[in-house]
Amino acid sequence: DNFILAVVSKRDEKAVKADNPDLERLTRKVTVPGLPDTLVCLTDNPELVSQLLVPVAVSTLATYESFVKCIHFSDRLGEAGAKATKRGIRFTLFLSPRRSGGKDDSVAAMENLTRLAMGYIDKCASIKLSVRDKDRA
Numbered sequence: 001d002n003f004i005l006a007v008v009s010k011r012d013e014k015a016v017k018a019d020n021p022d023l024e025r026l027t028r029k030v031t032v033p034g035l036p037d038t039l040v041c042l043t044d045n046p047e048l049v050s051q052l053l054v055p056v057a058v059s060t061l062a063t064y065e066s067f068v069k070c071i072h073f074s075d076r077l078g079e080a081g082a083k084a085t086k087r088g089i090r091f092t093l094f095l096s097p098r099r100s101g102g103k104d105d106s107v108a109a110m111e112n113l114t115r116l117a118m119g120y121i122d123k124c125a126s127i128k129l130s131v132r133d134k135d136r137a
Contacts, residue, residue, distance in 0.1 A: 003127065005043040005052055006072040007032075007061060013040055016069070016092075022076040034058040036065045048073075051127055052120070060116050064109040066097040071117075073124060089124060091117045 006023055008016045017024040027042035032053050035041060039061060043049060052073065053061075061068060069092040077088040093113055096106050 003043075003045050003048050004074045004076065005041070005045070005048045006070060006074075007035070007039050007041050007053070007068065008070045008072075009065075009068055010038050010040050012069050016072075017042075020072065020074075020077075022074050023072070026076070032058060034062060036062050038065050039068060048127070052123065057116060060112050064105075064113055067094050067106075067109045067113060068092075069094060073120070089117065089120055 004022050004027055006016070006020075006027065008023075023042055026044045028044075030041050030043055030046050030049055032041045032049055034055065035053070035058055041049060041053065061071075070090065072090040072092075073088075074090075075087045077086045077090060091113065093110070095110070097109070
């Protein structure tokens with residue numbers, strides 16, 4: 001099934017959208033319970049939020065939010081002109097936290113965020129949209 005969903009650092013939202021035409025043109029912001037205010041969720045299909053941003057994923061993102069620039073799931077990744085066929089998952093992470101002070105938990109962050117990314121590979125392959133949402137996508 002085709003879909004677009006991204007979790008983006010609010011600080012980088014404008015730049016990420018400028019670099020990703022699918023996010024700029026085809027998505028809207030949606031609220032995700034538990035997602036910190038420093039991150040925004042963009043999607044073309046709100047049904048995806050409950051399937052991909054399950055509580056354990058939201059908790060991991062909330063814990064390591066200062067390491068996240070963009071997590072992008074799309075059937076139009078890298079879209080340029082008429083090329084709208086590249087499906088993919090992209091995690092853009094910072095190797096050290098963006099905020100100063102506090103404990104540097106970079107190793108734990110990379111371990112947990114990488115585990116999250118690997119889990120999404122199988123999850124995305126098995127996503128099923130309702131008939132109504134397939135027609136909308």
